[in-house]
Amino acid sequence: MFDDRRIDEVTAARRARAHDLVDRALGIDPATATGPELTAAIEARSELAAVVDGAVVAAIPQWEASLDWAADGCSSPVVAVVNRTGAHRSSAAALRRTGLDVAAMPHVSAAARAGRVPLSHLHLLARARRDEVAEVFDRDEAQLVAEAEARTADSLSAWLRAWRYGALEELGRNEPDSPPDHASEADTARIVTGFAGRGLVTIDLSAVSLAMWVEAIEARIETWRRAGALTEDTRTWEELVAAALDDLIADGSASSRRGQARPLLIVLAKLGELFDRADIPAEQREAWTARIVGGGPIGQAALRELMEQADLQLVVTDDDGEPLYVGRARRLATAAMLVALIARSGGTCEFPGCHARHHRSHAHHISWWRHGGPTDISNLALLCPHHHRLVHRGWEMTRGPTGLVFRRPDGTTVDPPPFRQAA
Known part of the structure; x- marks a missing residue:
């Protein structure tokens, strides 16, 4: 010592x-x-x-x-x-x-x-x-x-x-078996968004689930073969497996929805900019940009291909980016509001330094509903469960001219972190 x-x-x-x-x-x-x-x-x-x-x-x-x-x-x-x-x-x-x-x-x-x-x-x-x-x-x-x-x-x-x-x-011991990557025997899947609209899916299945997946995929490919759909098909086996998975997922989605499952494209624009753009010759207009929510940019070719198979939803805002006012007509945010929140936040929790994806987050009233706060887009924020709990435990949240401002229970302001986790 x-x-x-x-x-x-x-x-x-x-x-x-x-x-x-x-x-x-x-x-x-x-x-x-x-x-x-x-x-x-x-x-x-x-x-x-x-x-x-x-x-x-x-x-x-x-x-x-x-x-x-x-x-x-x-x-x-x-x-x-x-x-x-x-x-x-x-x-x-x-x-x-x-x-x-x-x-x-x-x-x-x-x-x-x-x-x-x-x-x-x-x-x-x-x-x-x-x-x-x-x-x-x-x-x-x-x-x-x-x-x-x-x-x-x-x-x-x-x-x-x-x-x-x-x-x-x-x-006098043997090398122990490698532990699983997760604590339980449950199936797990991880989706990573890549560039140009592509992505990587990693799936870890139990023996029972693996057998079920293999049987379903091989049965779908065999159905195509018997129908003659693969006679002139030059795709590799891996490409056929991916196509079979797409087909099976589409079938499952269509069984609980009307029509074929389709991705959603959100087009976000300010009303003033739309009017201004109409008066500018096409060759002089600024280039538009597109990106996967929560991911990276997507190229024009990939976007055009996606648009042929996607539903389009236009979100038009005022110059301050505030659309869709409904006052106190209802407490819960509408589906259109959630789309607008996702578009405004970039698909993540709006707390500084948090990048929990939008599917883990939900709409929260900045001025609480029970205190008279309206269900307006300007009074809503997309928060993950952890930060939603914080604002119910004494943390305060207001919307300033440059975005949300959070304060700790002692009144001090939470500054944005020096580094951002997403672009």
């Missing part, structure tokens, strides 16, 4: 080292520096990153316990890190997990605080302490840290893998 004086000495030494590394990294002119000087700057940057990252990793448990990450209404520490640093969500989650895991490893923690081990190596050491080898890890921890200080990340990864097999052999 360090006494207070020793802690102060360690902190001072670490700061002096960090200052020296900053000077080495920034104190050169890339245009005139020699090769060795440039190499030294690169090495200094790596050492400095280890010093700073180690200090942050050591601070993660205390930061999370402080609940300061929730001060801006963030639903989790990971979301707070993303909004404050602009990091990938996966990187933010790995940083948090590493900080919590390393807190229980005295030798790894000491190496992190001293900046002796880079963040990549801390990730590997934290992941190496699995339940089935934890007792051997605790015994060998000092040796593992020593290896981490002397190896590259790839070399350490391979060395830790060999160490793990040796630990399992020593304990």
Whole structure:
């Protein structure tokens, strides 16, 4: 255990080292520096990153316990890190997990605080302490840290893998089965919106569901084959599987709706701009833009193809972007209002820094209905369940000239995060 004086000495030494590394990294002119000087700057940057990252990793448990990450209404520490640093969500989650895991490893923690081990190596050491080898890890921890200080990340990864097999052999245990990616045996699906209107769907099915899907898809393709629809068809098997899925989904949607299931295209325009545009020659008009709600831009060719199969809904607003006033004629937002909210918000929760998709959000009265607030589009906001709960627990929300303004229970304003998660 360090006494207070020793802690102060360690902190001072670490700061002096960090200052020296900053000077080495920034104190050169890339245009005139020699090769060795440039190499030294690169090495200094790596050492400095280890010093700073180690200090942050050591601070993660205390930061999370402080609940300061929730001060801006963030639903989790990971979301707070993303909004404050602009990091990938996966990187933010790995940083948090590493900080919590390393807190229980005295030798790894000491190496992190001293900046002796880079963040990549801390990730590997934290992941190496699995339940089935934890007792051997605790015994060998000092040796593992020593290896981490002397190896590259790839070399350490391979060395830790060999160490793990040796630990399992020593304990007389077999390699455990890989855990599922989710806590239950339920089917899961993930849809990722890509570029130009395309997307990626990842589905994890149980054995029963998989058999049902395969049977349905193969039966649909066989139906096409018997009807002669595939005689001159040049599509690959993967393309036929996707077409069969589309067909099955369309059948299911049509059974509960009138007619064929169709996507919805929302055309958002201000009335004044429409009139102004009518007076401008076509070749002088500004180019229009289109994007998938909650996703990226879509090209003209893909949009034209989509328009041939989609329903179109025109949302015309005034110059302030406020359409569809219905006063207090009804409490719940209409379907048209929800479309307008989605178009105005970009398809996400309107709380600063929150990007929960619109299908998880719902319309909330800014001035509450029971307090006389009307069901007007200017009095509605699209909020996810987490932030909806906040405004029912003392957080205030008003609409200002540039958008929604949120205030904490103490009256302070929630500023937009330094980084946005979506364009």
